[in-house]
Amino acid sequence: MNVIRGFATTFKHLLEEPTTLNYPEQVRPFQERFKGRHHLRRYDNGLEKCIGCALCAAACPADAIWVEAAENTDEERYSPGERYAKTYEINMLRCIFCGYCEDACPTQAIELGHEHRMSFTDRRDAIYTKQMLIDPVPEGGRETPQEVEPGVFTRPIPDMENPL
């Protein structure tokens, strides 16, 4: 009797649609909150959101982020405020995709996206530079560094909403 039950199960599954996907030709839809590789975001005008504060690097439990800051001028502006990231690097081999950097960021400049296909044949290739991480300039925006009107972009962090 048990033998029959066993074969029945086998045959049932033979007729079912397979659950495996032909990755990479077929890709499963991602959860909205999936944490893949990082993106550095820009404002609509093209300025970088990242202000080089290195709080992401401080929050990173794997010590995967390296930030070096420098000073903006109105002639050569990368981000609003006085400070921008001159160097921004993430070592993808160290990163554990926990998203703490995203949480720490005061300007929402760094976000973990959905790209997950990362493999390297050289350890050095695992270091993603700012050039590789930053989003392209949105339509209507300008490439950084920008020459801007003096005295406009004095605040590094967008004004918060008022309480009450």
Next chain:
Amino acid sequence: MAEQKLVTITIDGKAYQVPAGENLVDAARNHADNQIPVFCYHPKMAPVGMCRMCLVEMGTPERDPNTREIVHDEDGNVKVRWMPKLQTACTQTVSDGMYIRTTTDQVADARNNVLEFLLTSHPLDCPVCDKGGECALQDLTMAHGPGKTRMVFSEKMHLDKIVPLGDLIVLDEERCIQCARCIRFQDEIVGDDVLAFHERGRTLRIITKSDPGFDTYFSGNTTDICPVGALTTVDFRFGARPWEMTSVPSIDPWDAAGSNISLDMRLDRDFGGRAMIKRVMPRQNEWVNEIWISDKVRFGHHFTRAEERICAPLLRNNGNLNEVSWTEALDTVAGVLKAANGDIGLIVGSGASNEDLWALRQVVNGLGSERLGAWPVTHTGGELIAQVGVGKGTNLGKLGKGDVVLIVASDIEEEVPIWRLRIKQAHDRGAAVIVANARKTRMDDFASHTFRYEAGKAAHWLADLKKSAPEAAEAVKSAANLIILTGAEGLTLEGHAALMQAAANLLIETGHVGKPNNGLLSTFPGANGVGQYYLGYTPEQSVAMAAKPPKVLLVAQADMLADDPSVAAWLDKVETIISFSMLPDGITAKFAKVVLPIQSFAERDGTFTNGERRVQRFYTAQGPMGWSLPLWQIANRLGEKLGQGKAKLSAAAVMKEIAASVPAFEGMDYRALSKVEKQYPDVGGASDSYYYSGTACKNTGGLGVVIPTAADKGETVKAGEVKLPAVPKAGKGEFVIIPSTRLYNREAQFKLSTVVHPRVMVPFAEINSADAAKLGITSGDVVQISANGGSVRVRANVNGGAPEGSVVLPRHLTDEPVPMAITVGQVSKV
């Protein structure tokens, strides 16, 4: 010291015995471990009670009106009469029977409210603020502040964020919480009253009153004591976050003060991903520099990683220097030295460490030569420092009423700025400061008496003090403590020797030797001018070598050609010159057969002996530049090649050998030198940021050990004969040239700190107005000054500074050398 009177105060219900007269904030912290939060109060400055952060409840025991007896309640506790309003703790000194409460709701409320009030005008840009992470406002808000804001953000005060106060410091107006620490530091501690408040209320701002802005040699200290990130240095701005840096204890490489510093290191892409000095911070040593450093120390570090550094051994072939391996370079040098048959001379600059001096000396002595020259040849009299130098336990910060400091022939602000700052404060505490020089110097502003003597006649003046300055003689005689500080300005080497002897005699005659806060000091150039003497190097030997040049000359860390025009002539007569140098200079360019690259103070371990004979350790902070090696190690390897024994493996081992061989250094191994003890005020460490806003550095590297003088050891010291030297006299159409020192100059090392460039003076010379009128010169004219076989063009500055018949010519401002000691020369208008 006299027994301190103790009083009893009660803090939060517990009684403590504290020294009478102590500030309440300090007392609570030092004896009751109760950190009363402060912003404006700083233990080094008088309290002002401006920020109200330190509010506490205060009271006194209730007394029966008839019996004056203290009243107790039913439980037998003392009944305290609390004041109806809170009091600022920082403006109170402790008194017997004082009652304090710091944990009540009323106090917590007050702290909360003060913080909320401060934050109404303070921007929330901590992520980009250099102080973020070591900020008193951040820390205190976390500890005592409101968790929520009621502030309407659009109503926040917005002021300018980038306001340069001078060339070195930048002010962020809206971050300032108006504690006036910076203003008070400049006024009370430095005496350069260059900052002020402007306007009132929410638009109140810090401005600089001087031209050029923030004109002082101590401006960087304001960024340390600013409790928020309102003041930042041009050098460090956005350089790193505080938590990313590692502090390495080190020593000021520039002057005789030997200020204790921390090199804050972080990796940097611009430096090939290696650790580099991000900022230089003071490290507390209450005997040496307290918690202050000069701007030269803070901003002059760039040479350690400059591209100009020599990174490989160089050998001259057909007139050109080519890179070679260490083996080849050392073999060549060893060959040259062996062939010299002992006709070898060694000249070492005052920036070399004790270990370097010792190791090099071994090589030269091993080859049968005793010619050990110290460079530059301006200051001498090391043997007098060893006899009657300032007594062990001396602390300039403890001088006060009844004490006398006599400063002769020194422009102390330019030579050793930290001494000038501390002596200025001694003056404020009531010490008599007597300044004697041939011309007016900055120290005159902080002097009780000033005297002038004829240029070059400092020793004449001092040796005959009773006649030349009876007032000064009187003050010196009745002084409780006496320190005589000599410089070499306007003196020949013999002139300085005579001045040192005259000073020593005066100290001995008046009995001011062998005691703390008494004795002789001199502004020896460089970080290790005194160490040179103790390890057997003298400037007289350098002079002797100039008169009779050796066949082979080793020059270590001395930019000799930049120091005097007359040097080139005698260096020409030396057959072979071997240079140990960090940077290319005149010697490496033209003279050296072999150039051996040495490491800066930041790249290795070592010790310097400061002007007060304190031997202090500096530690390895940065990786080596190229193939450079520590000077002592090169010497050791050379010795190995010459069959003088195996090279030592560490600077510590060299120090052990020094300690075993040189009596002055007895017992000074690296462990003894790195001992620390608790110092007051107690700074540094995480919780201490309440007190000091976090950026004053605790001393972890050692307080150093002072070499005792002969007088300290109870040996009898005798006055010696003062050999008054001939003074250069200007003939007809000639001028006496008085070289002076400028703190900011164009010396090879300092030149590489570009941030300070705007502050380095255009080359100038001070000329007396009477002389200028004769020559038809007005201020700003270009004049040519020729002396010692060289000539320079500089701008004339016609003022009362230079005595008639002389010009004061600052050294190291021009590319060409100017004389290093007083001489005569011609001045003409171009």
